[in-house]
Amino acid sequence: MNMESSFIHTFLISFVEMLYLVGAFIAVGFLLGFLEKYSNTYLVRAFGRQGVLLTAWIGTPIHEIGHLIQCILWRHKVTKVKLLQVNSSDGVLGYVEHQYNRTSMYQQVGNFFIGLGPLFSGIGSLILGMYLLVPQSYATFKAQIHQHIALGKVDINVLKTIGGAVIAISRSLFTLHNLMTPSFWVFIVLAISISSHIALSKADIRNSANGLVMIFSLLVLFNIVAVFLHVNSYKMIVQLGEYNTYVLAFSSIAVLFSLVTLVFSYLLYKVKIT
Template sequence: MNTLLSFLHILLISFLEMLYLVGVIIVIGLILGALERISNSYLIRAFGPKGVMVTAWIGTPIHEIGHLLQCFIWGHRVSRVKLLQFNHPAGILGYVEHHYNPNSIYQQIGNFFIGLGPIFSGIGSLILGMYLLVPQSYYTFKTQVENRIKLEQLDLTVLKTIVESASVICKSLFTFENLINPLFWLFLIIAFSISSHIALSRADIKGSARGLTMIFFAIFLFNILANVLNWDTYQTVVKLAGYNAYLLAFSSIAILFSFLTLIISVVLFNIKRQFIN
């Protein structure tokens, strides 16, 4: 009986630790995916399938580069890459074909991060765009993050700070100085294009799910060893997962522009409907 209870306890702890380590990025992916799907549905209803193509020139290569970079990091062999295409019969705009050693736990875990690659490349590209094109807004955001975000347990205080970070981004971007700056409008075009193609495809989600299963298995095995050696892994993982505060802060940029993209899509759809009526 004690053995069974110990086994169930290890299972529960492993699941909670997995949520602390990767749960936030999964939630971010779901939010970005939902916003993109709704935005694209309005664009397609307004302009047809070609409405989504306008932003694909920038957004799709950034999406696929995210997969590609993670393939290199996790040791997968890349066989074919298409950063952008318009004539695929199934409407696939780009893809990265990769292979891995099924006997390698490291490469199997990599499937999770390869599937989520577009989120990392999308957020990274948005931050780089701010740094190069609207540096004043970037430094305002950077100062906010440095002053308010700390590596600590994720709680309501941290979540409040994330909302404040998004507010700071919005206020620092939409200023009179930026509105008369051509580079600001270039950044907006790039940001909207990236946000329109940051979500994960079904194939991405399927690959990530395989990796997530292996992540849980690896954590579970580690916790069995920790139980034998009487280590307290839970508190260590909770402290380690403090990086989620930074992850949320930086992802607020992508969520903000995905939300703005949704608003623009709805506005364009209503304008088109008014002209038709």
């Protein structure tokens, strides 16, 4: 293999390894963004911009707290925080401004996770809300994770398992007993508010892309060193990426309630126009 082919091979392997490591986060982020876009579209059509503001009081602060926590973890300097603003001329509901050392690889990688911060805070808040307000459904969720989800490659069988877990959770959540329980409806309001603002903004995506470039660069460097050391770097990364089964399992909760939010928004829109 000549030098040029070797470099091309290294770049391709690094790209595939990057997908193993962070592809699940990216896929979930885009899926939630797609669902949120249509949910908010129906809310705006039904109630104008005030429709989005109805859920922003809860959803936006949790979104921004996700950015803030990741800034702290990745040692970025937070210069300004606005958890919620309802009268912004540009329509921005909240933001976290931060600075970082551009010579620090750690802080540059952090851009990726800071951009994805709302996914972590949103999913965490949904699970916490389930634990506090609908404990029986939380117990079902926990049991499904322990019994059916394990480290492994993401394939069709894993996706079927996660799909089955989501169905089991849905059945435990939407029961006659819960429908007659006030805490269930409090949870639904919280879940819809969080899910309506869990997706990434364009600025979030740009910030994550900067971190993704550094992650890719580090993988290229890692693979070059691995060649000289005769180490199977691809096998190591694939094994490390097995945590994606848990990423998808926990993310399925956010996807579930984003779908609920979409249906709820559509029904409100249909009622409004009839």
